[in-house]
Amino acid sequence: MKVNKTKQFDYTPRYYDARKERIQNMQKAYDEESDSTPTEQQARLREKMHSAWNIETNYTKQSRSANIRLIIILAALLLATYFILDYVDIFAAEVIDLENP
Secondary structure: OOOOOOOOOOOOOOOOOHHHHHHHHHHHHHHHHHHOOHHHHHHHHHHHHHHHHHHHHHHHHHHHHHHHHHHHHHHHHHHHHHHHHHHHHHHHHHHHHHHOO
16 A cells, blocks of 8 residues: 655745834835925825814714614514513403403
8 A cells, every 4th residue: 555645835034023024114104295395295294184084073973873873773673572562461351251251
């Protein structure tokens, strides 16, 4: 009988340093800012502030819509529970009436 050999792979692991990459990205951003004119810096700052404002307003809109959705679901569940319990009460009353002719 012939025994199969295990397959071998040529894998060389690479080291990835997330902190180093983040630092390099920050250095690139600061270098670009230092090379730009004051008007470009103001425009970039204005754009950052605008995007931060939009993120905040989007968050409040999403939380408001989530709260409204939760209230609607709770109201639907309460109505369903009320009608189910009301139906059980009617059914129980009919059963009691059938037992006492």
